[in-house]
Amino acid sequence: MSRPQREIAEAQRDRDLGLFDRRNAYDEQVLKVGDLTRLIKEVLEGSFASVIVEGEISNFKRHMPSGHLYFTLKDEQAQVRAVMWRSDAARVRFDISDGMKVLVKGRISVYEPRGDLQLYAASIQPAGQGALQLAFEQLKKKLESEGLFAEEHKKPLPYLPKRIGVVTSLEGAAVRDIISIIARRFPVVELTIYPVKVQGDGAAEEIAGAIRDFDTLGNVDVLIVGRGGGSLEDLWAFNEEVVARAIYDCTIPVISAVGHQVDFTISDFVADVRAATPSAAAELVVPDRFEIQDTLRTLSRDITKAIEQLLGQLQLRIDRLTSHYALQQPASMIDQKLQLVDELTRRLDTHLVHYLESSSQQLSAVKAHLNALGPQQVLKRGYAFVQGPHGIVSSIDNINLEEMAMIHLTDGILNTIVKGKHGKE
């Protein structure tokens, strides 16, 4: 559009807006400056009560202590001064800086003392992407560069926590899921809920405060911080710096559990462990008690096996002793050893009777085995062991014809001479 064309178009628009007629209304009149600015202001406020302007931020200043924002909005052709009051500025989630392309919604008015035309901004959005998305990226970058996400700061979770803290809302499914999963998996814990607001004004401060309170109390071994699914806006508290800092400062390991599988929040990055959902946090914070029962069974079996083996070795030693010294040692010595084995077997039996209910089958097998180990028991049943000049006779090759063989029975020894041998068919 060429310049004359544009002027015609603008004049046409002014006529449509009624400006042309009004401008003519004051033709040739003498106006005071104050009157003029007031009239201009009225015209502008009437015509530009709500506009959205696209432009680039420059000369950005946050005035302290008032907290009002001052900046210039410009493009290649022009610029306009803009102001944003503190109450509106507090709702801007991302950091504004010079050069940023934005959409500003507001009204146009005149600052009478200087006769300046100003855009009074009510809200600002980054052009091209969502404000929350930009705020998220900005904070993520900032905290990352400060090292808040670094692996070396991540604390390991306790294997078996005794006390678990939960920072979440009492409403919603998240808290119920966490309670029921922990109650099912590993109820040998104390679960302490710290109810907080998880969305809306003040939610981030409440969450951060609860984390700090837990840290001060020191009454839990691990913390779950989170909430169920929702929109980006709903989850926003977990993208706030105050929450991120509280998690980072917390000396108790923190599990972040926000929203669904696909939702990533700043809390997730700072926390020691990220759980995809509140339920997932409950699953990973405690082991399954049935797995631990299995471990207990295995350990009991290992202990029993070890003691069995020990008694077996003892039996071998006694066997060796009886075979070597049976002639020289008084019989009472052997009896004492045998008695010891009986005694141990009996004590073992007593405990095995009380062995975990679930292992009763295994128990009877072990008992049978241990009873079989006692030589006295075997001898009582009519079995004997034979001792020759070369030691225990376990084969017909261990002894020669006409040699002495001592047959040990439960109540004494028979002295015999080998008169013949018959191998098995």
Add this chain to the structure above:
Amino acid sequence: MGKSNSKAVMEKTASEPDFEKSLKRLEDIVETLEGGNSSLDDSIRLYEEGMALAKSCSIRLSDAKLKLKKIQKSSGGDLEETDIEE
């Protein structure tokens, strides 16, 4: 939040026997017994202790009921812990 209050909260939770310690002790016993270097008397004692631990842990696991608590800030700003029902 008062200091005395936080102390009271800590004392309340300190008495519970430690499940993880019991489990660790049990594992140590197995290791010692399997090492086979203890005297007979010691071994029997360890065996007895181990079986008792396994039993008590197992009973605790099957009988345990989740202890549920809630923290609230009083109007004075103190933190109050109360038991709640599931």
